[in-house]
Every structure is written in C-alpha cells, then in structure tokens.
Amino acid sequence: MSEQHDTYVVGDEQDLYVKRKKVFSKKVSGRFNNLRVLSVWLLLGLYYGLPWISWNGQQAVLFDLPARKFHLFGLTFFPQDFIFLTLLLIIAAMALFFFTTVAGRLWCGYACPQTVWTEVFIWMERLAEGDRNKQLKLDKQPWNFEKIRKRLFKHSLWIVFALFTGYTFVGYFTPITELTDKILTLSTGPWETFWVLFYSFATWGNAGMLREQVCIYMCPYARFQSSMFDKDTLIIAYDEQRGEQRGPRKKDMPKEEYEAKGLGDCIDCMQCVHVCPTGIDIRDGLQYECIACAACIDACDEVMDKMGYEPGLIRYTTENRDNGKEVKLIRGKTIGYGSILILISLIFVLSVWLRTPLELDIIKDRNRLYLTTAEGFIENIYNLRIVNKDQQAHTYAIDITGHSELVYQGPETITVAAGAVITVPVRVSIDPFNLTGTTEKLNVRLQSVDDESIAINQGTNFIGPVQRR
Known part of the structure; x- marks a missing residue:
C-alpha cells in the first residue's frame, strides 16, 4: 500500500498579510474629473457651510444633545420623533440600492466622504511634494533636509485641515459661534475637546494615511455591492476586444500596420493604472x-486623443451592451428599489408636513391611584408634559372633558417657549356618587390660542374606588 505525502512548493507559498504597496496617483484631467471636483466642492461647501447658516435667529442645523433637541431649518425634533430618523435611514439605504443597481458605485466615486476627503488630502500632498513622479522619487530617497521639509509641510497642511474638519463636526452639536469663542479663549469642555481631536485624528488617519485601504479592507459596501449588480448595471470596463494585444508603437503608425502586427488600440502606457486612487x-x-x-477613462481618452484613436477604450458600459444586447433601465430591481424609495420618501414628506408642532404626555401620579378630599370627592393628580416643537412661543388653553360633573383644578392657559418642555400639575375631582365605574375615560385637549391649527387631544383614565352596589 503506497503512502501519500503532502508536497509543499516554496514558490507557491503566499502570505496571509501582504505589506501595503503605496499608491501614488497621477493627476488627471477630463470631463469625469471635472464632475468629481465639482462634487467635492459642493459637498465640502455644504459640510463646512451649514453650521454658519442661521434660521429664525438660530443655527439652522444643530443637534443639541444636552437639551435633547434637533434643529433642522425651522423644525425642532425631539427623541420621540425617532421615527423620522428611521425613515431617513431607510430612504438613504433605498437610494443607495437604487443608484447602485442603475449606475454601479456612483456613490463611491463621487460622493462618499472617504473619497471626498481623500481627494482634498491628495491635492495638498501634490502641493507639498509634487505630482506622482516627484512623490515616487521622494519616497525612495533617504531622509534628508528636503524630504523632512516636504513631509512636514504636507502633514502640517493635513493636520490644519483635519482640525478644521473636527471643529466643524463638533459645531453641529455645539453652536458654532459659541464653540469658536471657547476655542479662541481655550475654554472648551472635555467632551468638546475630545471630539474635536478624535474626529481630526480620524480624518487625518483615514484620508491621509489609510486612503484606499479604507475602501478595500474596511468598507462593507465593497463586499456586498455585487448582489445589486446585474447585466444592465453601469460599470467601468476595458474593451478587451478592441485593446488587445497591448503594445507600444509609434504615434503616427497607421491602424492597418499595427493591426498587422497583432496589436490592438491599447499602447500599454499604464496611465490608467497610474491615475487610479486604489492602484488597480x-x-x-x-x-x-x-x-x-x-x-x-479620462486618462485613457487623453492618450487615445494624442494617438489619434477613437476614445472609449475604457468607458462606462454594461455587460449587455458589450454583448450587443439591449440595455434595460426599467427592470425588476430598479422598479422594486425605485417604488420603495418613492413610497418611503412620500411618507416622510407627508409625515413632516402634517406633523403637529405640539406634544402632550399625561403622567398620572404613581404614588396613589386616587385621593379622597375633605369634601368627599375622589381626586386624581396628573402631570401634563407639554412639548412646544415650534420655533415660536405659544399659549395653550387646557380643556379636560369626559365627565359632566368633573371639577378641574389647574391653569386655564399655559405659555410655552419655542422648543421648550414644561410639566404642569393638574387635579381632577368627581363626586363618587356620579362615578359609573372604577375608571372613567377623560380627554385632555390643548389648543393654541394664537394659532387655531395647532391642537392636540390625549386620552387618559380617571381612577376611583371600587363601586359596591
């Protein structure tokens, strides 16, 4: 009986962890780069500009965690409005699924925060160290005064920009003008200081140091995106039939001559690799x-133009288009994702539009179910927790109904400041001879005195003694 032995070939061994090969992307120009630059400017302008916009004398976008209030362009949300955040997250997920099915990784290439901030950090790196060739040369040369000077300049730019990013991030949670005064006077609190530094470090680390590693190893979207792709999804692809075989040739070589040598349109210049931010x-x-x-695409089209060839060797395309089939925009996935996206968006808009800027919670006294007054009446004590979600103060009339013989003890009207929460104790008494059971249904109504459209009704129970007949 022969024995089997495992054979290990040294040349076939592979490390589980491969040392990172630095990616130095070359500067590129073209229509898609212009779109990406425009997207970067718009998104960064939105991020850094929003905290400075005022709305009705208040910061337009402010997440006031200590006060548990979230201000968004004149609307004030409270933790009880968590349903709106849930709807927004569903809308964001459906939008991501829909646009991925239609246009592939459109989000990753043009709008992802990692992509946007990495672009800015690459611009600053080029300002300090030059374009790709100079960066490669600088990286290989030994440490000297020139290398230290350029690296210090680069990291100084990165750190200043990262600190400004962290400062702006905290400005969404602490009023930006107040935060600015605290920073200038070195009087920021421990949590504000921590989050400014933490978010600054995260920006510097992700956009400056890790870069493509975040997209390749850390981002979960790269792992499950293929489940949303189909044969009609827009992707970036190389036309292998037209480009192969690759090979250099003279610029003015006629097409017939290089085709006779078995060459395609790809001159193997490697420009598509040199401009790739992930190095593929x-x-x-x-x-x-x-x-x-x-x-x-921009790099290849530029080379094709210089060679006098037709652009589009690398292009946006679909699998069906490459196979000569009809491309279908309207299909099962797009209909499904699109329908859910539209439906949830409508529900969100209508919910916000029809939202009453007033909330009432009735909290019954938990110490005793009821009291018996000196007059022999049965008395219940309630705390009315009133939340004014509007951007202006309102005076509300309090009306309690449900029993013809009830006696109400409490304020007839109450004024609540904009975005304020107050608790009003009230008492309701009923003659026990007029009670028909152990509990009676009551209705508490709040009606704004200065705006008839603002009103709310809330039911509660009046509890009395067990009736013995």
Whole structure:
C-alpha cells in the first residue's frame, strides 16, 4: 500500500498579510474629473457651510444633545420623533440600492466622504511634494533636509485641515459661534475637546494615511455591492476586444500596420493604472477595489486623443451592451428599489408636513391611584408634559372633558417657549356618587390660542374606588 505525502512548493507559498504597496496617483484631467471636483466642492461647501447658516435667529442645523433637541431649518425634533430618523435611514439605504443597481458605485466615486476627503488630502500632498513622479522619487530617497521639509509641510497642511474638519463636526452639536469663542479663549469642555481631536485624528488617519485601504479592507459596501449588480448595471470596463494585444508603437503608425502586427488600440502606457486612487489595473476586469471614479477613462481618452484613436477604450458600459444586447433601465430591481424609495420618501414628506408642532404626555401620579378630599370627592393628580416643537412661543388653553360633573383644578392657559418642555400639575375631582365605574375615560385637549391649527387631544383614565352596589 503506497503512502501519500503532502508536497509543499516554496514558490507557491503566499502570505496571509501582504505589506501595503503605496499608491501614488497621477493627476488627471477630463470631463469625469471635472464632475468629481465639482462634487467635492459642493459637498465640502455644504459640510463646512451649514453650521454658519442661521434660521429664525438660530443655527439652522444643530443637534443639541444636552437639551435633547434637533434643529433642522425651522423644525425642532425631539427623541420621540425617532421615527423620522428611521425613515431617513431607510430612504438613504433605498437610494443607495437604487443608484447602485442603475449606475454601479456612483456613490463611491463621487460622493462618499472617504473619497471626498481623500481627494482634498491628495491635492495638498501634490502641493507639498509634487505630482506622482516627484512623490515616487521622494519616497525612495533617504531622509534628508528636503524630504523632512516636504513631509512636514504636507502633514502640517493635513493636520490644519483635519482640525478644521473636527471643529466643524463638533459645531453641529455645539453652536458654532459659541464653540469658536471657547476655542479662541481655550475654554472648551472635555467632551468638546475630545471630539474635536478624535474626529481630526480620524480624518487625518483615514484620508491621509489609510486612503484606499479604507475602501478595500474596511468598507462593507465593497463586499456586498455585487448582489445589486446585474447585466444592465453601469460599470467601468476595458474593451478587451478592441485593446488587445497591448503594445507600444509609434504615434503616427497607421491602424492597418499595427493591426498587422497583432496589436490592438491599447499602447500599454499604464496611465490608467497610474491615475487610479486604489492602484488597480482596470484592464484585468471588474474588481471590487474599483470605486468607479472614472479617472482611468479620462486618462485613457487623453492618450487615445494624442494617438489619434477613437476614445472609449475604457468607458462606462454594461455587460449587455458589450454583448450587443439591449440595455434595460426599467427592470425588476430598479422598479422594486425605485417604488420603495418613492413610497418611503412620500411618507416622510407627508409625515413632516402634517406633523403637529405640539406634544402632550399625561403622567398620572404613581404614588396613589386616587385621593379622597375633605369634601368627599375622589381626586386624581396628573402631570401634563407639554412639548412646544415650534420655533415660536405659544399659549395653550387646557380643556379636560369626559365627565359632566368633573371639577378641574389647574391653569386655564399655559405659555410655552419655542422648543421648550414644561410639566404642569393638574387635579381632577368627581363626586363618587356620579362615578359609573372604577375608571372613567377623560380627554385632555390643548389648543393654541394664537394659532387655531395647532391642537392636540390625549386620552387618559380617571381612577376611583371600587363601586359596591
């Protein structure tokens, strides 16, 4: 009986953890790069500008955690309005699914915060160290005064920008003007200081140091995006039939001559690889590392133009289009995701539009179910917790009904400041001879005196002794 032995070939061994190969992306120009730059400016302008916008004398977007209030362009939300956040998250998820099914990783290439901030950090790196070739040369040379000077300049730019980013982030939770005064006077609290530094460090680390590693190894979206792709999803692809075989040639070589040598349109200049922010070769096929930024399309089209060839060797396309089939925009996935997206969006808009800027919670005294007054009446004590969600103060009339013989003891009207929460204790008494059972249904109504459209009704129980007949 022969024995089987496992054979290990040294040349076939692979490490589980491969040392990172630095990616130095080359500067590129073109229509897709212009769109990406425009997107960066718009999104960063929105992020850094929103905290400085005022609305009715108040910061337009402010998440006031200590007060448990969330201000958004004249609307005030409270923790009880968590349903709106849930709807927003569902809308964001459905929008991501829908646009991924239609246009692939459009979010990753143009709008993802990692992509946006990495672009800015790459711009600052080029300002300090030059373009790709100079960065490669600087990285390989030994440490000297020039290398230290450029690296210090680069990291100084990164740190200042990261600190400004962290400061702006905290400005969404602490009023930005108040935060600015605290920073200038070095009087920020421990939590404000922590979050400014923490978010600054996260920005510097993710956008400056990790970069493509966040997209490749840390982002879960890259792992499950393929489940939303189909044969009609827009992807970036290399036209292998047209481009192969690759090879250099003279610029003025006629098409017939290089085709006779078995060459395709790809001159193997590697520009598509040099401009890629994740360092992949798009000619190897669709890869999960590709963030669909289209930098390779701009680089390849520029080379094709210089060679006098037709652009589009690398292009946005679909699998069906490459196979000569009709591309279908309206299909099962797009209908499903689109329908859910529209439905949830309508529910959200209508919910916000029809939302009453008033909330009432009736909290019954838990110490005793009821009291018997000196007059022999049965008395219940309630605390009315009133939340004014409007941006202006309102005076509300309090009306309690449900029993013809009830006696109400409490304020007839109450004024609540904008965005304020107050608790009003009230008493309700009923002659026990007029009680028909152990409990009676009551209705508490709050009606704004200055705005008839603002009103709310809330039911509660009046509890009395067990009736013995």
